[in-house]
Amino acid sequence: MRHEFRVTVGPTGFRIGSDWKQPLDRLAALYRGYPAPEIPDFTVRLFARRHWRRIVRPSVTIGGDYMLPDAAPLSLAHGLLGAEMGMNLQMALGQRRYLLLHASAVERDGKAVLMTGESGAGKSTLSALLGERGWRFMGDEFALIDLETGALHAFPRPVSLKNEAIGLFESDVEPCRLGPRMCDTPKGDIRHLRPPDDAVERMAVPAKPALLLFPRFGHAPDVRDIGEAEVFVRLTQASTNYVALGEAAFHALSTLVQTVPTRAIDYPDTQSAIDTVERLWAELAE
Amino acid sequence: MAADPVYRADPPEARRVIALDGVALIFHRPSGLTHIVAPPAPQILDALTEGDAGAEALLDRLERDYEFDDSQDLEAALEARLAELETAGLVWRA
Amino acid sequence: MSDARLLIRALTDPASTAVLDADGWTALIAMARGEMLMGSLAHRLDGLALPETAARLCADALRSADHGRRQALWEAEMTRRVLSPLGEPVVLLKGTAYVAAGLSAGVGRSIGDLDILVRRDALDAVERALIDQGGWEWVKEDEYDDAYYRDHMHELPPLIHKDRDRMIDVHHTVLPLTAKPTPDAESMIAESAALEDGLRILSPPDMICHAAAHLFADGDLAGGLRNLWDIDRLCRDFGGRDGFWTALGERADRHQLAGPVARALRLAETLYDTPVDGDIAGRGRAGDTLCVRRLLARDGWGREAHKGLRLAFYIRSHWLRMPPVMLAKHLWTKWRKD
Numbered sequence: 001m002r003h004e005f006r007v008t009v010g011p012t013g014f015r016i017g018s019d020w021k022q023p024l025d026r027l028a029a030l031y032r033g034y035p036a037p038e039i040p041d042f043t044v045r046l047f048a049r050r051h052w053r054r055i056v057r058p059s060v061t062i063g064g065d066y067m068l069p070d071a072a073p074l075s076l077a078h079g080l081l082g083a084e085m086g087m088n089l090q091m092a093l094g095q096r097r098y099l100l101l102h103a104s105a106v107e108r109d110g111k112a113v114l115m116t117g118e119s120g121a122g123k124s125t126l127s128a129l130l131g132e133r134g135w136r137f138m139g140d141e142f143a144l145i146d147l148e149t150g151a152l153h154a155f156p157r158p159v160s161l162k163n164e165a166i167g168l169f170e171s172d173v174e175p176c177r178l179g180p181r182m183c184d185t186p187k188g189d190i191r192h193l194r195p196p197d198d199a200v201e202r203m204a205v206p207a208k209p210a211l212l213l214f215p216r217f218g219h220a221p222d223v224r225d226i227g228e229a230e231v232f233v234r235l236t237q238a239s240t241n242y243v244a245l246g247e248a249a250f251h252a253l254s255t256l257v258q259t260v261p262t263r264a265i266d267y268p269d270t271q272s273a274i275d276t277v278e279r280l281w282a283e284l285a286e
Numbered sequence: 287m288a289a290d291p292v293y294r295a296d297p298p299e300a301r302r303v304i305a306l307d308g309v310a311l312i313f314h315r316p317s318g319l320t321h322i323v324a325p326p327a328p329q330i331l332d333a334l335t336e337g338d339a340g341a342e343a344l345l346d347r348l349e350r351d352y353e354f355d356d357s358q359d360l361e362a363a364l365e366a367r368l369a370e371l372e373t374a375g376l377v378w379r380a
Numbered sequence: 381m382s383d384a385r386l387l388i389r390a391l392t393d394p395a396s397t398a399v400l401d402a403d404g405w406t407a408l409i410a411m412a413r414g415e416m417l418m419g420s421l422a423h424r425l426d427g428l429a430l431p432e433t434a435a436r437l438c439a440d441a442l443r444s445a446d447h448g449r450r451q452a453l454w455e456a457e458m459t460r461r462v463l464s465p466l467g468e469p470v471v472l473l474k475g476t477a478y479v480a481a482g483l484s485a486g487v488g489r490s491i492g493d494l495d496i497l498v499r500r501d502a503l504d505a506v507e508r509a510l511i512d513q514g515g516w517e518w519v520k521e522d523e524y525d526d527a528y529y530r531d532h533m534h535e536l537p538p539l540i541h542k543d544r545d546r547m548i549d550v551h552h553t554v555l556p557l558t559a560k561p562t563p564d565a566e567s568m569i570a571e572s573a574a575l576e577d578g579l580r581i582l583s584p585p586d587m588i589c590h591a592a593a594h595l596f597a598d599g600d601l602a603g604g605l606r607n608l609w610d611i612d613r614l615c616r617d618f619g620g621r622d623g624f625w626t627a628l629g630e631r632a633d634r635h636q637l638a639g640p641v642a643r644a645l646r647l648a649e650t651l652y653d654t655p656v657d658g659d660i661a662g663r664g665r666a667g668d669t670l671c672v673r674r675l676l677a678r679d680g681w682g683r684e685a686h687k688g689l690r691l692a693f694y695i696r697s698h699w700l701r702m703p704p705v706m707l708a709k710h711l712w713t714k715w716r717k718d
Contacts, residue, residue, distance in 0.1 A: 001681055013433065015406065017681055038402035039433040043410050043682060065413045065682060096440035228306040229322060236320070243318070246447055247302060250313040250320055254304045317454040318447060319544070373515060373543070375454070378461050 006036040010155040010203050013037025016083050018046040019054050023079030030158045030179050030192050033200055044086035062086045066093040078182055092240040098144035099249050102238040105143045106135035111210035112152045114143055116238045122217040126273055128159045137199040147248040150255055151206040156199045158192040166191045210285035212262040219266035226264050232257045294380040295334035321374050327367040338380045384678040387411040388651050394424045405434045407680030414682035415605045419445035419488030445488045452476045452491040455546050460579050462514035466505055469580055471497040471572045477581040485613035493547035500552040507536055515542045554590050563635035584618040585628040589637050592644035604675045611644055612652040625657035
């Protein structure tokens, strides 16, 4: 392919090929300082389905080792999103070494808080905010659980901030940590936020899961227990590779559920959420 | 008139069972599938280790080995759980 | 080497990978995945000293293949439970057959949906049993024309299992009725062999005829390298048996597949050094070189380099819906909220 970019995130190496230079230049800026793999785990391709689509009304089709049959192509302006989606897809469909949970995670003193739930629940934004407030950011999208040890491995990618969340960071972080503003994407406006330097430097350092939260945004503050069986079911629904990993995943997940304290938390605003996380951490994880 | 069905289950080594607040998580090795079942389903599977059995014989074995709430209609629960276990592939007709 | 000879050489001579550099490994893995041969490759490389990432990815591929094998055998077993009361022969086809019979063609193989062959007269009863007792239902796709499928194709419209989200294809012939060669399906069933559990597999010569028929059926050889690898493995497993090649020749003639079988054998010999009987394989023909070129057209990015972009590793969207946990129905309402 015409252009290539390689990057290692946590334990996984990616090779991204592209028919256009621009998306890869933007990727390189967001991933500055990350290591690069000699042999990648996964290949992503951003390509023009018809050769003339490279130039005339450029249309980016996402491909790679694993592909979806009906994926709609993106405009070149959103090519960076295409690369991110391509990487997500490889992880979601191809990750076979770690149990993949759709969750964000931050770490302190070798222990981690995991936050999981539906889109819009705020787990991504919360993890980014905590990462700016003394916690080590481990990831906002994928949490990787070691099948043998149960340890959590970091997967710290630039956080995809959407719509109002963008405003929470724009004035507080150095401008070079923010990617271009992409408007009118299927999810609204998006800007990427580079993780803090320590998150990148320590991305190979795992942590022990110590608290599991199911946050819900836009409600009066509340904290609730959840039954273990329900937690188990909800986590399998938050995993794309639970079935593929067989008994090892069953063991890792049931151990996680039995050993890690879990709470559902409702919050009206991010400060309230952060306060609740700190309080529960002191109560349950320390 | 069809004879009453006789049921069979895999031997215990085929399953990995974990009890979590009132239900059983079962990893079924032959299929690689995970099931969540409520009593008396796990007890039915254990009872079948003795050998194939129809619903009546199973009822006897369960009443012999376990204490169930008197208020529960054990027979109806047995029938319902057996049907679920069969659909799930954990039990089949011998 | 920027075409699939990289992959072919690794499969036929695993030790040759010792000279690969990082870029060579990167290309090899992308190609193997593109051709759905990663599991087979991982098995061939098992035991060799590999660079760390390659070793890791091969270990992952072996685990995936194991999982696929278990899923395939389970679908076969659940099918058996529903169909055995009918007393009809049920013949497993393709990947599931290879793993059920413990054949080398099944080692590391990626397996898709379950394919079975039954007598044409049994179709109705089989359909009823699968739907009424087994929990399968028609795939709800508007583009499938039910009538077209039944009349012209060689299978029932696709069936998918309600809970497990796995598809089953029920065939009564092995090629579309409108295709020119008309393999003798009844005879395939008559010559099939029983496995321990009562399910059946084709005779070895018929397995090769079947594989050869599908290699050329689509016209563009998609998935050809894997198909030929199957044929290579089958030939190695059975080629030494007395009378095998004669039987293969006879069966190929009977199924009107003499040409495809001969060409498949020649291609396997060219690519994988498969030991084949010269009488059955015949002399090289004009189209062989073109076939080889098309089969080799996969680049280091895992793309097929010929026109008519055909993506070999589509994940069918139903695989993504695979429910992770089978929840007993009466427990479902508890966790329905959210």
